[in-house]
Amino acid sequence: MSFFSREGLIYSIAVRSDRQNEGMGSMLMQEALRRLRRKTRKVWLQTRISNVKARTFFEKFGFKPVLRIKNYYGDEDGILLVSDLASPE
Numbered sequence: 001m002s003f004f005s006r007e008g009l010i011y012s013i014a015v016r017s018d019r020q021n022e023g024m025g026s027m028l029m030q031e032a033l034r035r036l037r038r039k040t041r042k043v044w045l046q047t048r049i050s051n052v053k054a055r056t057f058f059e060k061f062g063f064k065p066v067l068r069i070k071n072y073y074g075d076e077d078g079i080l081l082v083s084d085l086a087s088p089e
């Protein structure tokens with residue numbers, strides 16, 4: 001993650017495939033958001049448009065889709081999501 005012009009960006013988050021759905025992604029996300037809240041109130045991230053699991057996961061943390069980015073991944077569109085970090089998760 002990084003800070004840019006008082007806004008945060010999460011580049012990527014991943015949990016080993018055989019350990020997914022055990023709550024580790026949520027723990028990582030909570031810690032990332034806790035650190036980001038110290039410096040900013042707005043955080044961006046993106047994922048593949050087809051990544052329903054990640055999109056559902058991010059929406060659980062208050063991220064909302066704002067822009068579809070054509071061919072962002074070369075073979076697929078990306079979706080840009082943003083959260084205003086209104087309240088602690």
Ligand SMILES: CC(C)(COP(=O)(O)OP(=O)(O)OC[C@H]1O[C@@H](n2cnc3c(N)ncnc32)[C@H](O)[C@@H]1OP(=O)(O)O)[C@@H](O)C(=O)NCCC(=O)NCCS
Nearest residue numbers: 012013014015020021022023024025026047053054056057
């Ligand atoms: C996204 C990712 C980080 C989540 O990590 P995780 O440890 O599996 O997440 P958790 O166990 O904390 O939470 C699981 C959540 O994922 C979502 N989810 C899991 N399976 C899902 C499915 N089949 N369909 C839709 N959403 C699903 C739900 O929001 C679920 O929360 P819930 O159990 O409260 O419903 C993990 O799936 C991952 O590493 N994916 C591959 C990399 C990736 O796509 N990263 C995001 C793009 S940068």
